[in-house]
Amino acid sequence: MIDYISIIQKFYTPGSDGYNLLVEHSRQVAELASAIASRHPELNIDRDFVYESAMLHDIGIFKTDAPSIHCHGNMPYICHGYLGRELLDSMGLHKHALVCEHHTGAGLTKEEIEQQGLPLPHRDMLPTTVEEKLVCYADKFFSKSRICPAKPIEKVRQDMSRFGNGTIARFDELTKLFGTP
Numbered sequence: 001m002i003d004y005i006s007i008i009q010k011f012y013t014p015g016s017d018g019y020n021l022l023v024e025h026s027r028q029v030a031e032l033a034s035a036i037a038s039r040h041p042e043l044n045i046d047r048d049f050v051y052e053s054a055m056l057h058d059i060g061i062f063k064t065d066a067p068s069i070h071c072h073g074n075m076p077y078i079c080h081g082y083l084g085r086e087l088l089d090s091m092g093l094h095k096h097a098l099v100c101e102h103h104t105g106a107g108l109t110k111e112e113i114e115q116q117g118l119p120l121p122h123r124d125m126l127p128t129t130v131e132e133k134l135v136c137y138a139d140k141f142f143s144k145s146r147i148c149p150a151k152p153i154e155k156v157r158q159d160m161s162r163f164g165n166g167t168i169a170r171f172d173e174l175t176k177l178f179g180t181p
């Protein structure tokens with residue numbers, strides 16, 4: 001296992017509001033993803049990797065401008081996935097890095113990024129491995145603005161509609177693959 005807490009502590013001060021929120025949210029996602037993985041032995045999910053990458057999937061948020069979740073950077077919030085990827089890539093954690101880049105919405109296609117004028121690099125950012133898909137899926141059940149129990153799936157689906165029809169279709173595929181938590 002990699003020491004994900006030490007990695008988080010490189011960028012977040014232990015005990016600060018931003019640190020606490022990130023670690024609590026990431027643990028919720030990691031625990032749900034682990035629970036789903038254990039219900040699906042047929043998918044041969046690498047559970048250690050899922051836990052580690054779930055703990056790191058939002059590592060890029062501090063670079064964004066989202067004061068309500070204690071982030072005081074200057075990038076738009078939607079960039080946190082690929083910014084996290086860059087951080088982890090620079091540490092040689094390339095597989096974990098892709099989980100960061102591929103977890104926004106139910107993933108984003110290059111066409112969606114272009115058509116919606118999103119401030120992101122123009123490339124596909126879709127979860128491809130089963131582990132990437134699982135972290136992406138589990139993340140959708142939790143809000144960061146307020147730490148609370150998993151949202152009902154109907155609410156998650158409704159929240160996803162802001163990303164467009166492609167996102168809803170991909171979210172439904174993920175629900176078929178992993179079941180309703």
Ligand SMILES: [Fe+2]
Pocket residue numbers: 025029057058139
């Ligand atoms: Fe997240």
